[in-house]
Every structure is written in C-alpha cells, then in structure tokens.
Amino acid sequence: MSPKLRLAFFLMPLVLFLLVAVFLFKGLFSDPTRLDSALVGREVPQFELPDLYQPDVTHDNRIIGTRPLLINVWATWCPTCYAEHTFLNQLLAEEQVYIIGLNYKDDSRGAAVRWLQNLGDPYAINLFDETGLLALDLGVYGAPETYVVDQHGVILYRHVGDLNERVWRQEVGPIYYRAMRDAGLPIPEHRRELVL
C-alpha cells in the first residue's frame, strides 16, 4: 500500500468524526418543531366560512387575492395568542397591516367576540372556523400561525408561533413588504429598510 493511501486510511476516522460533529452541531440550533409549510407557493385553499360577528354573513376566497395580507390563526384557548395580540394591534395602528383573523376551533363564538372587544380588534375581516375546516386545509398544526399571502392569493410564507418585533423585522415583515412593493402599495417610512 502506498504511503498516501495509508495516510488516507488512517485519516478516515478523523474525517468521519468531523462530518458527524458538524452535523450534530448544526442540530443543536435547529428547531425540530418548525415545519415548512407544504402550501408555500400555492393558492389559499377554497373556503367558505361565517363571519365571527355576524353568523349569517359568509366569506369565501373573494376576500383574498386583492392585496398582500396576513392570515392570523388564533383562539382564546391559546396563551401565546394573548401574548401576540398587543403586537397585532400595533401592526394595525402604526403600519396599517392588513390582517385577516382566522378564529380556530374556539370554545365559543361569544368568547372570541369578548376577547376582541376587550383586547382590541386588529383584523380587517374575522373568520370563524368552528370545526377547523380551513385550518386543516392550510395545514395549521398549532396556534398562533401567520400566513403571508400576496396580491394574487398565493401563500408566500408561514410563521408558526407568535409575531413580535423581532420576528416581524427579521422574518415576516420583509416578505410582507416585498409583496406590498410588488403590488405597488405604500410602505411606512420606518419599515422601508426591510425591503432594501
């Protein structure tokens, strides 16, 4: 056996060790509960759901595909949704972000309405998904979840967990505002940096 081959042979365990070490080290920082949505790049599924406030009013896909928007999945039984709510109010007040609320399998319609009356309603439209019909079609596996949808009704991104300043600045905001720019809609002064 040539010396070169012999060297390669003896170095093999070290190389294997390094490969495994890098792989495991990366694993330390990955979140196994984070799933990429299978629906990214697809249109929002067909739906027909009642309005949260008015049971006799139904909404369907026509409310989507007019402009970039967020679909925020929430419920009163979800503590993280409570934590997130203030930030959603802030998104509406300071940036006029267009959010559709999807109330997901809530305890009751009354509980959900009371929640919005007490905490404020950041949603442009409120959908009431009592049995989780649209949520199942969207692949919702926990609340809160937020979907970014572009002006053509195509899902651009899904964020699982609460929205907050950090997530908005680093993950979701840039995608939303890029879609806003593509749709030719105005971007607030203090968020221009997100699309640069």
Place this chain on the structure above:
Amino acid sequence: MMRLLFLLLTLTFTLGLGQSMASAEFYEFETAEQERRFNQLTGELRCPKCQNQTIADSDAPLSQDMRQRVYEMIMAGNTNAEIIDFMKVRYGDFVHYRPPVNRSTLILWFGPLLAFLIGIIVIVINVRMRRNDAEAELTAEEEARLRAVMAAGDSNESKKEEHTN
C-alpha cells in the same frame, strides 16, 4: 413456575399497553376491510403537533381532526394513496412515516448502506495489509541478519544445555 407466571404477566401488560388507543372515540365501519385500512393509515400518519406519535396514538385535538378526516375519506371511498396525498399537501412529506426519497432524505435512506460499505472497505484494506506483511520478502541484507540472530540463538541454547548437563 413463578418465572413463567412473571413472564406471562409482563407480556400481558406490555402488549395491552401497546395497543390501547389514546382516545375513546368510536368509529363505525361497514366492512372489516375499511376498519383495517383505518387502523393502518392512522398508524402511518404522524401527528404534526406531537411529532413522535402517530395520529392513532396521539390525543391532541389536531390528531382527532385528522382521524376524523381519514375516517370520512375512507367512508367516501377514497384510496389509501389519495388520503396520504391529501395529508401531504397540507402538512408536507413529514406527515407520513414513510418518507419519500429526495435530496433531504438521501442520508436517511442510504446512510446505513454507506456505513456498511465503509465497513467492508475497512475490512478489505485491513486484511490486505496483514497479508502483505506476512508475505513480505526479505532483502539479502535482512536475510543475513536473520541468519546471524538465529545462529546466536542456537549457540545460546547449546550453552544452556551444557550447563544443565
């Protein structure tokens, strides 16, 4: 006797636990085949919320919804492939416990084979190295030294023999 009893008890409890369904739902089927397919599918689909459980095992509300949907689709006459595709479109390949072969799952499918091949290569090289060592031919110089050493050994032996005599 005690041993046998103990073994039987252990078996009874472990098997019983393994089969218990997480929830007390009741589904009514028209044929035994539908029930078998329901059990097979719910045992093959993963709960996206509690990631190490099948939807048959999990008590999460999401799993209940998914079981309900599987049940409805079976009763509506959908095939297994259609039901699995339905779930995959919504929750990704992740939802099925039999992952497809693609770039991100290559290591999963072929990792064991790779480890096996590396093992074979190591063994082959190792065996060859030993054989080479065994069959190595000595140079003239080495052979002369060997003879000298052996001759010295012989004379030592004969000296010892003289002493003992």
